[in-house]
Amino acid sequence: MSQSDPTDNALAAIASILDQPESHREPEKVAVEEQPAPPPAIEAAGYSKLGPGPMAAIRFKWTVREDDGAYYVDETIGENSTPLVTGPMTKEAAIKFVDDxxxxxxxxxEQLKSEMTGRSAAANLVHKDSGEI
Structure with a gap:
């Protein structure tokens, strides 16, 4: 039995959202939580990063937690998902795992977004060339 990567599932969902025909409404603005570059000495427990995406419901989050001297990374999709736990590992390995x-x-x-944008542009050219508006 093979276990699929949750990143692939979320990216497929994003692709299907981005593949929808353009509407005439304003695009939604997404507040992206940018974290400053970490200082040289990083506190591993609680170290967290958010993945990209247009909707919080399908956005990844990676959080390091410490348990009895070992470090684990909880990977979630959206706010109420059950975490996929990776570990135990050292604090340096946990931080690197989250960053990677x-x-x-x-x-x-970004690759998926670029691909979807390219498809949309190509479709628009086909419509213009065929006289469709």
Missing amino acids: RESDARLRF
Whole structure:
């Protein structure tokens, strides 16, 4: 039995949202929580990052927690999901795990967004060339 990566599932949901035909309403503005660059000495317990995405319900969150000297990363999608727990690991490994997962999710999201934008632009050209408006 193979276990799918929750990032792939969320990105597929985002792709289906972005693949919808454009409407004539204003696009929703998404408040993105930007975190400043971490200082040299990072407190691992509570270290957290949010993934990209247009809706909080499908946005990833990675949070480090400490339990009896070992560190674990809780990965959730949305606000009420059951976390996927990774660990135990060192605090440095936990912080790196969070940073790597967030960076990978951001890269994949930007690639997907670029692909969806390209498809939309190509579809618009086809409609213009065929005389459709």
